[in-house]
Amino acid sequence: LIQEADRVRRDARIRCDVCIIGAGAAGITLAAELAEGSDLSVVLLESGGKLKDPDTQDLYRGELRGAPQYPLDASRLRFLGGTTNHWGGMCRPFDPLDFRQRAWVPHSGWPLGREELDPFYERAHAVCDLGPYDYGQDAASAAWPGVTERGARLAEEEDLEIKLVQRSKPTRWAKKYSDLLAGPDGPRVILHANAYQIVPDPTGSRVEEVDVRTLQGNRFHVSAKNYVLATGGVENARLLLLSDSVVPGGLGNRRDLVGRFFMDHPGATPFGVVLFFDRAYERLAVEEKHAGVGVFTGIGMSAAMQERERLLANAAYMYRPMDVPTLAELRWLEHPKVLDPPDLRMLEFLQALDPGRGDAKGSICWIRSEQAPNPESRVTLGSELDALGQRRVVLDWQLGELSQRTFHRAARFYAEVIARSGIGRMKVMPWLLSEEPDWWQRVAAGWHHIGTTRMAADSAHGVVDPDGRVFDVDNLFVAGSSVFPTSSYINPTLTLVALTIRLADHLKARASAGGVAAPRRAPPPSQ
Amino acid sequence: MLWAAGWVLVAGHGLGLIAGCDGSSASDERLVRELGAALAALVPQGTAPSTAPGRTPPQAARALVEGLSGAEIDALLAAPAALRAHLQARGGADLAAGRSDWVEGWLLSRTELDAALLAESAR
Numbered sequence: 147l148i149q150e151a152d153r154v155r156r157d158a159r160i161r162c163d164v165c166i167i168g169a170g171a172a173g174i175t176l177a178a179e180l181a182e183g184s185d186l187s188v189v190l191l192e193s194g195g196k197l198k199d200p201d202t203q204d205l206y207r208g209e210l211r212g213a214p215q216y217p218l219d220a221s222r223l224r225f226l227g228g229t230t231n232h233w234g235g236m237c238r239p240f241d242p243l244d245f246r247q248r249a250w251v252p253h254s255g256w257p258l259g260r261e262e263l264d265p266f267y268e269r270a271h272a273v274c275d276l277g278p279y280d281y282g283q284d285a286a287s288a289a290w291p292g293v294t295e296r297g298a299r300l301a302e303e304e305d306l307e308i309k310l311v312q313r314s315k316p317t318r319w320a321k322k323y324s325d326l327l328a329g330p331d332g333p334r335v336i337l338h339a340n341a342y343q344i345v346p347d348p349t350g351s352r353v354e355e356v357d358v359r360t361l362q363g364n365r366f367h368v369s370a371k372n373y374v375l376a377t378g379g380v381e382n383a384r385l386l387l388l389s390d391s392v393v394p395g396g397l398g399n400r401r402d403l404v405g406r407f408f409m410d411h412p413g414a415t416p417f418g419v420v421l422f423f424d425r426a427y428e429r430l431a432v433e434e435k436h437a438g439v440g441v442f443t444g445i446g447m448s449a450a451m452q453e454r455e456r457l458l459a460n461a462a463y464m465y466r467p468m469d470v471p472t473l474a475e476l477r478w479l480e481h482p483k484v485l486d487p488p489d490l491r492m493l494e495f496l497q498a499l500d501p502g503r504g505d506a507k508g509s510i511c512w513i514r515s516e517q518a519p520n521p522e523s524r525v526t527l528g529s530e531l532d533a534l535g536q537r538r539v540v541l542d543w544q545l546g547e548l549s550q551r552t553f554h555r556a557a558r559f560y561a562e563v564i565a566r567s568g569i570g571r572m573k574v575m576p577w578l579l580s581e582e583p584d585w586w587q588r589v590a591a592g593w594h595h596i597g598t599t600r601m602a603a604d605s606a607h608g609v610v611d612p613d614g615r616v617f618d619v620d621n622l623f624v625a626g627s628s629v630f631p632t633s634s635y636i637n638p639t640l641t642l643v644a645l646t647i648r649l650a651d652h653l654k655a656r657a658s659a660g661g662v663a664a665p666r667r668a669p670p671p672s673q
Numbered sequence: 674m675l676w677a678a679g680w681v682l683v684a685g686h687g688l689g690l691i692a693g694c695d696g697s698s699a700s701d702e703r704l705v706r707e708l709g710a711a712l713a714a715l716v717p718q719g720t721a722p723s724t725a726p727g728r729t730p731p732q733a734a735r736a737l738v739e740g741l742s743g744a745e746i747d748a749l750l751a752a753p754a755a756l757r758a759h760l761q762a763r764g765g766a767d768l769a770a771g772r773s774d775w776v777e778g779w780l781l782s783r784t785e786l787d788a789a790l791l792a793e794s795a796r
Contacts, residue, residue: 418778488722492779495720499788500761561780566768573778 151339151360158366162187165370167341168377170228172625172646174319177333179650188333193340194225205532208539213586221593227320235316239267240634243449250456253519256631257603257612266644276312277439286310297426300567305451309461313440344389352620374623379595382628383525384539398616405525409633411592415512419484422570423503431464431509458552459635460515462560473508516635518548545586599628614649701731708734709795721789722776730794733787
């Protein structure tokens with residue numbers, strides 16, 4: 147059932163079992179999961195409509211500080227389906243090491259392990275329209291044998307891991323779940339409904355309602371037994387900070403942790419240029435389709451190497467290779483040509499020493515890295531107001547020395563293993579071989595907003611507990627990448643969907659145990 | 674180390690290693706000249722990368738043929754294919770052992786760097 151917020155009676159109070167704020171990957175997945183095997187009534191509030199509109203999108207606008215980030219009203223989409231409407235579809239679970247507390251990564255460690263998430267990752271695969279849930283080295287290696295002798299040599303490098311990645315169609319959540327969202331058995335979806343404040347009881351320990359407003363001036367309330375905040379890695383924190391009517395500093399923010407530990411995936415494109423002398427690029431740099439699902443591989447560092455050299459997780463990928471003359475003419479965004487005349491002379495030199503390098507193909511290499519959690523990297527509220535009169539966000543993205551060291555080591559390591567195997571040579575971008583003090587200005591953001599309501603075993607170290615519940619607030623949960631304590635190097639969507647499915651199971655079990663279940667009927671639209 | 678034995682020119686037979694010779698500058702110069710010419714024939718003019726300062730052509734030449742007998746060196750000088758095969762094998766071993774350096778963003782083996790230096794020195 148889908149309705150417009152401006153058609154809800156002013157000051158009406160809509161009651162339900164679960165109120166979900168935000169209809170993106172997390173919010174819609176949660177609504178869909180709750181619709182299976184439970185009678186919970188669900189209200190799904192979406193700030194936007196069915197299509198992108200500039201006035202709603204402008205609510206995302208904010209101020210940027212620190213390392214370069216994409217404008218906040220461009221990196222996210224504020225309409226039904228959320229940012230999945232421009233999702234690229236890259237999927238891979240976080241590696242087991244990503245969940246561990248690592249002595250060399252301050253503030254690392256999840257309160258749960260990969261093995262606990264595995265069943266949910268498997269279910270998330272169906273949601274994300276992926277192939278079999280198998281990313282092990284056996285599966286990765288299966289893509290390699292027989293390619294070339296040199297390619298196999300690369301895969302056998304002791305500290306190198308082949309990182310298998312699946313690419314979803316990509317799934318567009320609003321489209322995939324359109325029947326459920328519009329039908330009688332799904333949630334009650336209210337479009338153009340902006341959560342203005344989450345209002346707790348006088349003790350601040352239990353949410354009583356969500357104050358909902360529209361850009362046209364309507365307002366109403368949603369009262370639920372449980373509330374789930376699913377508005378993305380920046381807005382989840384923003385809405386908690388804005389919800390300060392009872393708790394100074396914002397809901398769930400007694401320890402000043404909301405908004406801190408903001409992370410993205412620092413990357414570099416190009417990170418390097420690989421000249422392949424060998425057909426190993428057919429596996430390393432070409433995406434294949436298996437039953438409609440894209441499969442490709444990157445290269446990463448083993449857990450042992452990360453631990454031994456005290457580095458962050460990262461992986462390098464190559465774009466589809468092209469003839470060298472074509473690549474030599476290519477300009478990449480604001481960069482000058484990726485191959486300069488001296489590079490072409492270098493290729494000629496290498497080919498002169500080994501005629502077997504004659505049929506070279508060139509590929510742009512890019513990298514995505516984990517970011518070390520940093521409390522000074524954060525989302526705060528600024529002084530500028532949006533059209534609803536709410537304070538806009540200030541995003542201050544701060545990277546640390548560990549990121550710089552990881553980038554530098556990764557550049558050398560990947561160039562070394564590529565050269566050693568004989569499949570080709572990699573030209574590393576010069577800034578990765580020097581100690582530029584403003585190196586962080588070279589880094590590109592990954593469009594992934596992570597960590598601002600981090601999950602922890604106790605309230606001294608995080609905003610939500612291992613179930614996603616806000617510490618000290620009995621009936622408020624957070625879904626999405628904002629709960630990740632660490633970011634890994636891979637896109638967050640699959641992991642946030644897995645965590646959301648886990649949260650859905652928890653809410654269903656909680657309803658069964660606590661008697662909060664009610665007939666799974668959307669409240670009538672006349673309210 | 675065979676190089677401790679030194680190099681002399683064996684007239685009419687290219688460069689041969691003769692145990693007991695003194696490793697004179699004359700033999701170094703000849704090795705540099707002969708090997709440089711062979712490499713310059715392989716490497717098109719203007720393509721050899723600049724190399725690290727401090728390395729001299731005699732050092733590069735000695736390193737390139739280290740461990741080879743006089744007959745083996747003669748064979749390299751006589752056949753470009755043999756020279757290439759030698760450079761490839763030695764370059765691969767360099768990379769595996771970490772004997773490499775960065776030049777304009779590229780990782781080159783010590784052998785490749787020495788070959789570049791010698792080729793340019795011969796022009």
